[in-house]
Every structure is written in C-alpha cells, then in structure tokens.
Amino acid sequence: MSTTTTAPRGGVWKQSRTFEPAVRLLFLNQLTINLGFYMLMPYLAAHLADGLGMAAWAVGLVLGARNLSQQGMFLVGGALADRLGFKPLIVAGCALRTAGFGALAFAQSLPMLIAASLATGLAGALFNPAVRACLAAEAGEERRVEAFALFNVYYQAGILLGPLLGVALTGVSFRLTCLVAAVLFAVLTLVQLRYMPVRGGGTEPAGSERGQFRTVLAHRTFWLFSLAMTGSYVLSFQVYLALPLAAGGTGLTTALFVVSALVALVGQLRITAWCRRRLSRERCLVLGLGLMGGAFLLPAALGRGPVGLLLCAAVLAVGNAVLYPYEMDTVVALSRGRWVATHYGLYNTVCGIGITLGNLGTGALLDVAGWSAVPWLVLCAVGLGCAAAMALLARGGRLAEGAVKG
Numbered sequence: 001m002s003t004t005t006t007a008p009r010g011g012v013w014k015q016s017r018t019f020e021p022a023v024r025l026l027f028l029n030q031l032t033i034n035l036g037f038y039m040l041m042p043y044l045a046a047h048l049a050d051g052l053g054m055a056a057w058a059v060g061l062v063l064g065a066r067n068l069s070q071q072g073m074f075l076v077g078g079a080l081a082d083r084l085g086f087k088p089l090i091v092a093g094c095a096l097r098t099a100g101f102g103a104l105a106f107a108q109s110l111p112m113l114i115a116a117s118l119a120t121g122l123a124g125a126l127f128n129p130a131v132r133a134c135l136a137a138e139a140g141e142e143r144r145v146e147a148f149a150l151f152n153v154y155y156q157a158g159i160l161l162g163p164l165l166g167v168a169l170t171g172v173s174f175r176l177t178c179l180v181a182a183v184l185f186a187v188l189t190l191v192q193l194r195y196m197p198v199r200g201g202g203t204e205p206a207g208s209e210r211g212q213f214r215t216v217l218a219h220r221t222f223w224l225f226s227l228a229m230t231g232s233y234v235l236s237f238q239v240y241l242a243l244p245l246a247a248g249g250t251g252l253t254t255a256l257f258v259v260s261a262l263v264a265l266v267g268q269l270r271i272t273a274w275c276r277r278r279l280s281r282e283r284c285l286v287l288g289l290g291l292m293g294g295a296f297l298l299p300a301a302l303g304r305g306p307v308g309l310l311l312c313a314a315v316l317a318v319g320n321a322v323l324y325p326y327e328m329d330t331v332v333a334l335s336r337g338r339w340v341a342t343h344y345g346l347y348n349t350v351c352g353i354g355i356t357l358g359n360l361g362t363g364a365l366l367d368v369a370g371w372s373a374v375p376w377l378v379l380c381a382v383g384l385g386c387a388a389a390m391a392l393l394a395r396g397g398r399l400a401e402g403a404v405k406g
Contacts, residue, residue, distance in 0.1 A: 012150065012153050012154075012265075012269065015146075015150060015269065016150055019138075019139065019143070019147065019150075020138060021195070022134075022138045022196065022197050023135065023138045023139055023147055025191070025192070025195055025196055026131060026134060026135045026138065026151070027150060027151060027154045028154070028191075029090070029131060029188065029192065030131065030151060030154050030155050030158065031154040031155075031157055031158045032158070032184055032185075032187075032188045033094075033097075033127070033158065033185075033188070034154075034155055034157075034158025034159050034162055035158040035161055035162045035165070035184065036097070036101070036162070036181040036182075036184040036185050036188075037097075037158075037162065037181070038158060038159050038161075038162025038163050038166065039162040039163065039165045039166030039169065039177060039180070039181055040101060040104070040162075040166060040177050040178060040181045042162075042163050042166060043166055043167070043170045043174060043177065044062075044063065044104070045059055045063060047170075047174040048062060048113070051174055052108065054110070058110055061110075061114065062110070062113045062114055062117050063117070065114050065117040065118050065121065066117040066118065066120050066121035067121060067352075067356075068121065069117075069118045069119075069121030069122045069125065070121035070122065070124040070125045070128075070352075071121075071125075071348070071349060071352035071353065071356075072125075072349075073121075073122055073125035073126075074125045074128065074129060074344075074345040074346070074348040074349045074352065075342065075345040075346050075349050076125065076345070077089060077093070077125040077126045077127075077128065077129050077130065077341075077345055078129035078130070078133070078341040078342040078343070078344050078345020078346065078348075079212060079213070079339075079341070079342045079345060080126070081126075081129055081130035081133060081341035081342075081345075082133075082212065082339050082340070082341045082342050083212075085198055086130040086131075086133055086134035086137070086341065087134075087192070087196050087197070087198050089126045089127060089129075089130040089341075090126075090127045090130045090131055090134065090192055090196065091189055091192050091193055091196070092126050092127075093122075093123040093124065093125075093126030093127030093128075093130070094123070094127060094185050094188050094189040094192065095123075095185075095186075095189045096119055096120075096122060096123040096126065097119070097120050097123035097124070097185045098182050098185040098186045098189060099119055099182075100116050100117070100118075100119030100120035100123060101116075101120065101178050101179075101181045101182040101185060102178065102179065102182040103115065103116035103119065104116045104117075104120075104178045105174075105175045105178035105179050105182065106175070125345075128344070128348060129341040129342070129344035129345040129348060130341055132328060132331075132341075132344045133332075133340040133341035133344055135147055135148070135151060136148075136328070136329075136332045136340060137340070138197075144325075144328075144329045144332060145272065145276065145281075145325045145326060145329050146272070146276075146325070148324060148325040148328040148329060149268050149269055149272035149321075149324070149325040150268075150269070151328075152264060152268055152321070152324045152325065153264060153265055153268045153269065155264075156260075156261045156264035156265055156268075157261075157265060159257075159261055160257075160258070160261035160262075160265070163257075165180075212339055212342060213342075215338065215339055216335075216339055216342045216343055216346055217346070219334065219335075219343075221334060221393070221398040221399070222331075222334045222335070222343060222346070222347075223350075224389075224393055224398070225330060225334060225390075225393060225398075225399065226346070226347050226350040226351065227350065227354075227389075228289075228386050228389040228390045228393065229285075229289075229327060229347075229351065229386070229390075230350060230351050230353075230354030230355075230358075230386075231289065231292075231293075231354070231358075231382045231383055231385065231386030232288070232289055232292055232319075232320070232323055232327070232383075232386065233351045233352075233354055233355050233358075234354055234355060234358030234359075234362075234379075234382060235292045235293065235295070235296070235316065235319075235379060235382065235383050236292070236316065236320055237355050237358065237359060238296075238316075238362065238379065239256055239257065239260055239313055239316065241359055241362060241363070242362055242366065242375065242379070243256050243299075243309055243312065243313060244256065245366065246299065246304045246309055246371060247304075247306075247309055248304075252306055252309065252310075255306075255310060256309060256310065256313045259310055259313045259314050259317065260313050260314075260316065260317045261317075263314055263317035263318055263321065264317055264320070264321055267317075267318065267321055268321045271318065271321045271322055272321070272322075272325050275287075275322060275326070281326045281329065281330065281333075281399070282390075282393075282394035282399050282400070283394070284322055284323070284326040285323060285326055285327065285330065285390050285394070285399070286387050286390050286391045286394065287319075287322055287387075288319045288320065288321075288322035288323025288324075288326070288327075289319070289323065289383055289384075289386045289387035289390055290319075290383065290384060290387040291315060291316075291318055291319030291322060291383075292315075292316055292319035292320065292323070292383045293379070293380045293381070293382060293383015293384040293385075293386070293387060294315065294319075294380060294383065294384070295311075295312045295313075295315035295316045295319060295380075295383075296312060296376040296377070296379040296380040296383070297376070297377075297380055298311045298312045298315065299312050299376045300373040300376035300377050300380065301373075303371075304371055319383075330399060331343055331344055331347055333399075334399070358382075362375065362379070365378060
C-alpha cells in the first residue's frame, strides 16, 4: 500500500497555490504551450492543402518534418538540459517555437514551410524533457506525484481550449492564428526569462558526457519500463486514429476529444488522491495500463456506435489519469536523481518510435480486418500485455530501485 495518504487540498487553483512559485510557473508554462500548439497545428494541414494548394505528399512532408525533428532530438534536448540547466533549454525552446510559428504565418514555399516545421519540432525537443525534469526537482520527492497530476490537468486544459480558440482565429485567417500563437510563446519566453529560477545542470565534472550517455543507455530496467509504457502511448493515440475513423463524422469526433479532456480536468486530482490512499506506485502503473487496454473491449462489444466509442474514450482517459503521475514519477525514481532530463529525453524517444510503429500496425490492421471486433481486441491485448510486463517488473522489485512510493 502507499505510504502517503495526503488528500486533495481543494480545487485545481487552490491546490496549485500550495506549491512554490517555480512549480506554478511550470503549470502555466504547459497550459500556454499546449494552448499555442493546439490552436494552430490541427488546422495546419487544411491551410497547406486548401490555402496554399499543396499536394498531399507535400503536406505529409511538412507535418512529418515536425514530428521527426521533435522525436529525433528528444534525447539531445534532455542531455543538454542536464548539462546546461533546465531554464536555458526551456527558454530556448519557447523562443524557437515563437520563431517557427511566426515563420509559418508568412511561409509560402515548401523549403520555408519545412524549415518552420523543423523549428517547431526542435523547440519541443528542447523544452519537453527540461520542463518535466524541472518540475520533478522543484516539487521534491514527497510531492512529485501530486505535482504531475496537476501538470496533467493544465496539459489537458490546453488541449481542450487550444482548438476552440484556433477555430475562431482561423475563421478570420490562418496567418492570424500563427501570429497569436507566436505572441503567446514570445510572452512565455519573457516571463520565464524573468521569473524561472536557475535549476539543474552543470553539476557533473567536465568531460563526463560519455558517462552521461553510458549511464542512461545502459540502464536495462529503464529500457524495459519504457518499452512496457510504449503501449500506453499507442493506445492513447487511438483517440486521434482508430476512434475518429470509426466515428466517421466531425460531431462524434469532437465529442471524443471533449470527453477525454473533461475526464482529465474533472477527475485527475480525485483519481490520483484515490490511488495514493489505496495503491502502491507499481500497482497504479499496472492498473492504468490494464484500464487502457480494457477500454477497447467496449467498441469490440458495442460496435461503432456513439455509446461504445465515447465509453472507450472515457475509460482510456481514466486509465491515463491513473497512469500519468506515477509514470512521470517512475522515470525520476529509476534515474536515481542523476541525468533526469536525459532519461526523460530517452523515454520520449522510445515512446515516440512506439507511436509511429503502433500507428502503422493499427492502420494496416484496420485495412485488413475493417471494423470487425479484431482491431479492438488486438488493441486490448496490447494494453493487457503491457500491464502484465509491468507487473513482472514490479514483482521483481526493479521498479522500486531508488524509488519513493507515492
């Protein structure tokens, strides 16, 4: 059982105020990052195809360039954060995304669009591991789980509000959307320059870079944990792939996203508090993966109707709410407090590759099996298989290495 029985301290805002200003700034940071990103990126493909008249292959190339630069550079971004400090990488990433979104507002040619897309992806690779490592450091061992639960609430709020603001701005012009997103990141950059404390990085002796990568890449338990967790990302991504394809209409698709976000916004703190009172960190990981896999039994049994799909999205969101704070906490615990951002960078890279392969596999499966129960049952098996793998890791005591239960 968990050794911590702390109950929620009230609503999101009230509980957020119990943390130090640096942690509250990181919450604001993630809300703004997702608000700016999701007000623009969902509408980029339509702008490229309809606004600029680009061919489908060119649209795919521009969008793929962003994903490639972000996933491919996560490990580098994390390593630099551990070397140079969290603040410089967070500030640099936000400044680079300001430039990237500003460039998207005026780019017309394919080379300029690719360059802007690469810049936005690289920006994410710079600040993403640094933000999470900084949050873990500022919150401290005793409150890491609570901090990451709140972090996920702000994260999901940005995902929910961003597209709503984006559709209103894009109704005027896509250039306006880009410029507003760029201004948001510019303001965030200045706020962080002024108020974010210098924390992390630069504590290792010169010349220890090879030891840095050797320590992280040779961490067998961390690799096994990352591979087991990849399944959760593959399953989460089905809100963008299998579920919208099954829904077949924009109204139901929008409802899927709203349900997912509302579960996180309304339920995250309550779910985390319940888990902290009753379960160990390891059991939360297993339970979360199991719930995410089990969610796909609903469309398998109920078909492609709204009830099955919406229930699937809701249970997926509950599973993710159980999982996320303990997932982030385990990354820190397994790192034993050393090269934390580098561990986050490797973790993001592994999961990003898993998402790509998982999407290819899911798409191929849908092509072959159609909308029978088979694709849903395979996705269910992925989640349950990952839950079983996590249970084996926990039973062997590997996840307790350097860990503080929460």
